Amino acid sequence: MAATLDYDALLAPDLPPPAPVWKGFPPYNFIGGNVDAASMPVEDMIAATATALRREGATLATYGLESGPLGYRPLREFVAAKLRKRSGLAVSPDNVLITSGSNQGLDLVNEIFLRPGDTVLVEQFCYGSALARLRRLGVRPVGVPLDGDGMRMDLLAEKLAALASEGVKPKFIYVIPTIQNPGGSIMPEARRAELLGLSAEYGVPVFEDECYADLLWTGERPPAIAALDDGNRVIHCGSFSKTVAPALRVGYIVAESGLIARMLACKHDGGTGALEQMMLAEYCRTHFDAHVDRVTAILKQKLDAMTAALEEHFGTAAEFVAPEGGIYLWVAFPETVDAMKLAAASAGAGIAINPGPEWSADAAPARSRIRLCFGNPTVGEIREGVKRLAEICHREFGIPLRSGNIERA
Numbered sequence: 494m495a496a497t498l499d500y501d502a503l504l505a506p507d508l509p510p511p512a513p514v515w516k517g518f519p520p521y522n523f524i525g526g527n528v529d530a531a532s533m534p535v536e537d538m539i540a541a542t543a544t545a546l547r548r549e550g551a552t553l554a555t556y557g558l559e560s561g562p563l564g565y566r567p568l569r570e571f572v573a574a575k576l577r578k579r580s581g582l583a584v585s586p587d588n589v590l591i592t593s594g595s596n597q598g599l600d601l602v603n604e605i606f607l608r609p610g611d612t613v614l615v616e617q618f619c620y621g622s623a624l625a626r627l628r629r630l631g632v633r634p635v636g637v638p639l640d641g642d643g644m645r646m647d648l649l650a651e652k653l654a655a656l657a658s659e660g661v662k663p664k665f666i667y668v669i670p671t672i673q674n675p676g677g678s679i680m681p682e683a684r685r686a687e688l689l690g691l692s693a694e695y696g697v698p699v700f701e702d703e704c705y706a707d708l709l710w711t712g713e714r715p716p717a718i719a720a721l722d723d724g725n726r727v728i729h730c731g732s733f734s735k736t737v738a739p740a741l742r743v744g745y746i747v748a749e750s751g752l753i754a755r756m757l758a759c760k761h762d763g764g765t766g767a768l769e770q771m772m773l774a775e776y777c778r779t780h781f782d783a784h785v786d787r788v789t790a791i792l793k794q795k796l797d798a799m800t801a802a803l804e805e806h807f808g809t810a811a812e813f814v815a816p817e818g819g820i821y822l823w824v825a826f827p828e829t830v831d832a833m834k835l836a837a838a839s840a841g842a843g844i845a846i847n848p849g850p851e852w853s854a855d856a857a858p859a860r861s862r863i864r865l866c867f868g869n870p871t872v873g874e875i876r877e878g879v880k881r882l883a884e885i886c887h888r889e890f891g892i893p894l895r896s897g898n899i900e901r902a
């Protein structure tokens with residue numbers, strides 16, 4: 494009998510390591526961008542799908558329905574209306590490209606701008622998957638430190654000047670200005686204007702990721718950077734993953750027509766899933782605002798449960814700034830805590846956390862930080878999971894000083 498085929502000898506040499514085998518979610522799941530299961534609007538989604546299918550189900554017969562490759566037109570119209578209302582951004586539906594999750598938006602922007610050896614400026618602590626994408630392309634992410642108002646413009650100016658003196662022109666500046674991931678900051682309007690000024694001075698575009706911008710406790714926020722832009726300097730992206738459901742895989746990119754056409758030429762998936770787009774357009778038209786209000790109220794309760802549990806079980810050993818929205822808490826421990834080791838030890842005990850170094854342009858500043866997602870676990874799981882995490886952290890690093898409840902001074 495012939496030997497079985499050796500695929501390893503045939504596979505491309507520069508592949509990432511194989512994905513691990515899926516073993517189900519851990520009991521205390523504080524990773525990823527998962528959202529609240531109990532608030533999934535299942536009945537309304539069923540009704541919206543049925544309405545859309547009865548009305549125009551026959552259009553599924555052609556790629557892109559009858560809307561063309563940019564995506565289902567009623568959904569692009571909803572995105573344009575939502576952006577005008579919530580982000581102060583006036584755009585035509587013709588400048589909205591529906592993507593298969595905003596991650597595909599990141600891939601398309603990367604594809605049209607980046608080649609190995611290029612440089613991209615990012616927030617020092619930044620969306621881990623965006624960093625991983627850049628590194629996989631052989632692109633150098635250069636981190637700019639943040640403060641409570643997001644990326645620091647004085648340090649961005651320094652970095653741009655230093656790179657220019659080396660003859661390096663970064664391809665773009667990637668920012669998450671409204672509920673930053675992982676830190677949760679909201680960049681004030683004046684700083685957004687400064688960023689546009691630096692973009693103009695150095696001729697470097699801004700890539701604005703507003704993945705979490707609709708999940709605000711108060712609803713108050715400055716206009717999107719794209720809304721303040723009068724020089725075609727900003728590419729904007731967003732998503733329905735955090736407001737409605739990540740498994741739908743629907744996001745969007747907003748840019749001027751020439752760039753959209755470039756991205757479209759690289760979007761090889763034959764179109765983003767049509768049923769999801771039809772359902773979302775139908776559902777969001779009448780339910781989006783009320784749904785987002787309901788979801789943010791639940792998320793705020795979960796955040797409160799998480800901060801209370803951290804205070805109870807870690808005391809002053811856990812430092813954080815409670816965000817004004819979103820689904821993450823960015824926690825700093827004393828420097829004796831090695832977050833990579835803590836993540837490995839807690840994974841063994843059924844607690845999944847994101848270690849800071851994976852969310853950082855340079856690992857060292859995030860050595861003792863972790864990101865906790867409070868979107869998907871229940872309040873009970875948050876309380877118990879944080880308690881168990883404190884026990885593990887105490888066992889591994891002696892921090893908090895003693896496990897169990899921290900006595901109040």
Ligand SMILES: Cc1ncc(COP(=O)(O)O)c(C=O)c1O
Nearest residue numbers: 526594595596620704732734744
């Ligand atoms: C900042 C940011 N951008 C983009 C994404 C990608 O989201 P999706 O592809 O589900 O729209 C995420 C997901 O967590 C994110 O945090």
